[in-house]
Every structure is written in structure tokens, then in C-alpha cells.
Amino acid sequence: MRDVAIVGVGMTKFGELWNSSLRDLGVEAALNAIDDAGCDKLDTMWVGCMSGGMFNGQEHLGPLIADYLGRTPIVATRVESACASGGLALRGAWLEVASGLSDVALVVGMEKMTDVSGGQATYGLAGAADRDWEAFHGATFPGLYAMIAVDHMHRFGTTLEQLADVAVKNHTNGLHNEYAQFRTKVDRQTVMTSTPVADPLRVLHCSPITDGAAAAILVPLDQAKKYSKQQPLKIAGIGAATDSLALHQRKDISHLAAVAESGERAYKMASLSPRDIDVAEVHDCFTIAEICVTEALGFFERGQGGPAASDGATAADGKIPVNTSGGLKSKGHPVGATGVAQIFMLAKQLRGEAGPVKVANAKRALAQNMGGTGASSVVTIIETV
């Protein structure tokens, strides 16, 4: 297996993008990544998308993007793992380059969620949960994460203020992200008094419904200079894992076992530990998710994710900056795009292009992307070389 480098990243604005179709978004992000890399050659393409079917009535998304990017007959593989579709597509692209089968791989993550009503979007998103055992009976994602939050609060004393502080931090970071859906500063009080969704979660604890796409170009590390003038970033570790779809099948609902396992696999491959990570993007689909994920990844002890969110440990200038992009909360969450958009932001950090949220001397960055309530998770560690 060869070492693989990321030599180009691109994304679209995230938001309600009424004038762009799913294919428009995928192609725009891809072209931005190709421009960033300065490399026109492509050998293979991996497309991450959760539900072109339920959101757009469109499947066959590999050839769709290959076609509109003008790259047929290239091999194009669409991967779906709910909200971790982008991260898992990245793993596919990495595998194809690492194996030696292809030299230049494009990964595109994309989702166009506003073609349907809010109710239909919620129905579609519930396809990431267990349809037969959860969604059919009325469970929605805010409801499922609310149960996780209640468990975490009950067992570890996590407070409503700590949950709110995750949103406050991420909106503070997102102010500086030109691609973010909500560049709006919010304070703790505003979050805590926003519209209730599923107790204890309020609307400002929840990531939004978003259109958008992100892309990256992968090449063999030892050939990076041949294909691109961009600073190469090595994929030092990548790990994926699964858990039960349904929360009720888990022994401990606020311990995200697949997140922990995917993290361990990535750390092991990279020969690194949580202490070695300089900056991270994690899957804050709800504020409680960021708290549970930062614990599962070993950034904090179990039960300490809440206090860490309030004491500034995860701020852009904290011990371990988390979601300097604004996270899913402020940047937006076009579900299939998210895992690749995390890589976009981390590449900007490692290349020193992160502007006001730049983490000084960042050399190693971690992205964590998950599906549903953590039934799938992908952790990717990239580093400067």
C-alpha cells in the first residue's frame, strides 16, 4: 500500500441553494478541487451522497457526476453511509490510490436537501436510522439525539449550558467561514431559549438542512509534485467502523462505540494518539454529538466533553480546537458532503489558509464523520509532510 496525499480541495457555498441542482453542486465542488490541485488528470472518481433517491429522485450518481464533469468513461463509484457518505467515499478513493490501481482520484461529497419539503427531508434523513424499529414508530434524529443527551446529562452531570456552549463556539467559528450557511453569532441565552425541538434539544442545538458539495483530489504521496504544485497533505490514518442502526440495541447509548473504534483504527494506522492531533473537525449534527464524539475520540475522558465545551478547550485557540469551520451547526450539513467538507477545512488549516480561525503550527488534523446516531463512523488523520 502506497502513502496517499491530498493535493487539492474545493467546495461550494453551503446553504439553501435554489439555483443549483444536485449535479451542479457536485460538479462545482469537483472543478474547485481540480483547480486547487492544478491537476487535470483523473483516473477514478468516488461520490458520497446519502439519498439522491429520497431527496431528488436521482440515483446512479457516479455516472451522473462523471457525465456532467465531462469525464466518462472514467470509473465512478457512489458510496452511501448516511451522513458519513462523504467520509466513506474518501476511504474508497484513498484505497484505490493506496492500492496502486489508480494514481489520481477525485472524491466528491454532495447533497441537495431543499428540493423536498422539510417533512420529506426529515422522512429521508430518518432513512439513516432503523426504519422498521425506530423511524416507523415516530423517532426522528432530534428525538434520538435527545435521548443520548438525557443519558449523558443524567450520568455525567452534563448541563444545558454546556450543550449550548458547543453551539456558541461553532457559530463563533463559522462567522469567519465564507462557505458557511449561518454566519450568525449566537449567545448562550439565545441557544437556551430557542424553539424546543426534542427536549432537551432546541433548534439551535441542531444542524440545519443544507445544499452543498465538497471535493478533494488524492494522488500517491511520492508523486504529489508530479501532479500538483499544491502542498501535499499525507493521509496518515483512516479508520471506519459500524454499530447497530438502532439506539435500543446498544448497551450504552451515549458512548459512540463506532466512533471510538474508527478513531482507534485511524490512530493505529497513523501511529498517533489523541494528544498528537492539533485541530479536529467532528460530526456535530447536534451539540450533544460533539460532546460524545470528543470523548469517544479520546480528546477528553468520558463525561468531560461537556465541561471542555464550556471551558474553551475546544475553541479555535484551545487545547484541541474542534470545528474551526463552524462545524455542521453553523457551516451547514448537506449530509453526503459533510465528510469531505471537513477535509476541506482541515486542508486549509494545515496549509495555513484558515484566516482568523487559523490554528498556529497545526501539523496534524483529524476529521470524524458519522452516519445516523453513530451506526457508521469514519476517522481520517491528515498531516503535513
Added chain:
Amino acid sequence: MRDVAIVGVGMTKFGELWNSSLRDLGVEAALNAIDDAGCDKLDTMWVGCMSGGMFNGQEHLGPLIADYLGRTPIVATRVESACASGGLALRGAWLEVASGLSDVALVVGMEKMTDVSGGQATYGLAGAADRDWEAFHGATFPGLYAMIAVDHMHRFGTTLEQLADVAVKNHTNGLHNEYAQFRTKVDRQTVMTSTPVADPLRVLHCSPITDGAAAAILVPLDQAKKYSKQQPLKIAGIGAATDSLALHQRKDISHLAAVAESGERAYKMASLSPRDIDVAEVHDCFTIAEICVTEALGFFERGQGGPAASDGATAADGKIPVNTSGGLKSKGHPVGATGVAQIFMLAKQLRGEAGPVKVANAKRALAQNMGGTGASSVVTIIETV
């Protein structure tokens, strides 16, 4: 890259399976493949499915099957490429073993299409076409393939009788397949007078709507004996390619360019030519598709696929036996399962377990699986060692 072998295959009955859910089907096929291989170890899992979303409201299909197979936290990757989802998932599993990342890979292809009405199934299937430029304007797959048929008839003199003979042959073969949806002999006259669907295609030119799943176990060829007592079958070549989703974007609609390209890539990798193939399963979603595919794969000259269907060249005892399983036409076409079910039948052929349709001394077999009107295609060549 290591050589990879298939050491186990399994499938479910194909048909209208009212008592089995999507997950039931996937797990049943997987367990059958695991039993066939006699290997309980699994390192990774690839799941091919076209539209769990539109057919079942269920995405996140990797963890769904990993979960119900009792294999979490295994890595599970769901691949979608419309009706080529199974074939492309097989390519992913092959890549993961060939690269050395995993030793034992399970690939599951599955689809549960009868949870929705016929109209909704047709709507879902149209997600394999270009929704914006074809399906939205009323095009359906029978209509699109009818245009291909008319072009082929006009340019090459292909006859209605030749089209019908594809169905007659495949139903003759399917009589012997215990897994087939329709074990019904049909004669030319019955096909030619069956209910019109989209002129010149009649209902007996069309593959049905089907529930079902198929699975295979892949291991490194040089470790095949360590993991399984089953006769190993080497994956000699695997090639995939794409074309435009929409027919109107193609210069020549009855030449399936992605099929030809995927075939060339597979032949090249295997260092083989069409003449070396002893038995094939190809994607006869409509009778005209089998004719076009057998030409694109080089079994016959352009325009000779029709006469070949009538003169017995593709019969089970013909020059190049095609669809000894009964094909999609008689066996059924649970879209995401089809590419893996083709491998099931070919493994049976190469292992000498194909009963009355056994091809004598078959050593090399080819599977061709495509999405939509050929916007994606995967060709896999397996051989005895």
C-alpha cells in the same frame, strides 16, 4: 495487488418475497455465502443496492447488514450504481482484498422492490436514468430500451423474432434454476403477442420487478485453502466504466460504449479475449439489451447479436452460452442483487454444479452488469485455477 479468489457464493430465491424485508434478504444471502465458503472470518463488507431509499425508506445499508449479520464493528461500504450496484460493490470488495487491506471480504447485492406499488417502483427505477432530462419528461426504462431496439432494428435489420428468441432462450434456461422468479417456458409466439409495453417491446421482453439478494466471499487466491475448502475461482479481470446517463447525449444509442469499455478493461487485465470465454451472464434487463451487450463485449460483430440469439449461438449448448441462469428475464432482477447473482451462477458453472444447463469444461466465465441504459457497466471475468 494480490490475486483474489471467490470461495463462496449464496443467494436467496428471487421473486415477490412478501415475508422477507430488505435486511432479511441481505442477511440470508450472506449466510448462504458464508456457509458455502465454510469461512466464518470477515474483515470487510461491501453492500450493493440501488435504492433502499426509494423502495424501502432505508439508507445506511452497510451498517444495516453488518448489524443484522452480527458483525459490527466491521467496516461496511454500500455502493450504488443503479442496476450495476452489485457488480460495482464486487469491485470494491475485490479492491480491498487485492490491495492487502483486508483478507476476507463479503459482498452482498440486494434489493426489495415490492414494498412499493408498481408505479412507485417504476418511479424509483427511473432514478437510474437522468431524472431531469429523461424521467421528468415521461421516459421510462421500457421506453428508453424501446428506442434502442428501434435503432438496432432499423440499422441492422434485427427482427421482432430475434428479440423474442432471447426471451425464449432465457426462459428455457431459467426452468432449471431453483432460484428463478419465473420458471415458465415461453414460445416465440407467446412473447410476440404478449401485452405491449413500449413498442416494439412487450411485457415478455422485459425483466420483472423482484425481491432478492446474492452474496460472495472473496479472499487472497494464495490463501484460499486457508479460509475455505471450496474450489477457489480466480478473479482474472474486472473492469468498470461510465457513459452519459441520458440516451440523447450519446452519438450511437445502440452501441453501449460503457459496456464495451468495461469489457476491454476486464479482458486486458485478464489477458484474455472474447473468444476465451466459455460461459457468460449478461444484463438482459430487456431482450434488446442482451443483443447489444453481446455485441459490445465482442462475442458477435455489430449487428450480429440478433441472428446469434435465433441461431442458438447463445444457448446453453451454443458457441458462447449466455444467461444459463435464465438471465434477468426469467431469474428476476432485484436490481442491486443482479451483479452478484450473476457471479453466483458463474461460480456454479465453473464448479460443475449447474445441473441441466451445465456448460461442459467451462473454465472461464464472464459477468456483465450495467446500470440504466448502460451509463455504468462492470465486467468481471472469473476462472478456474
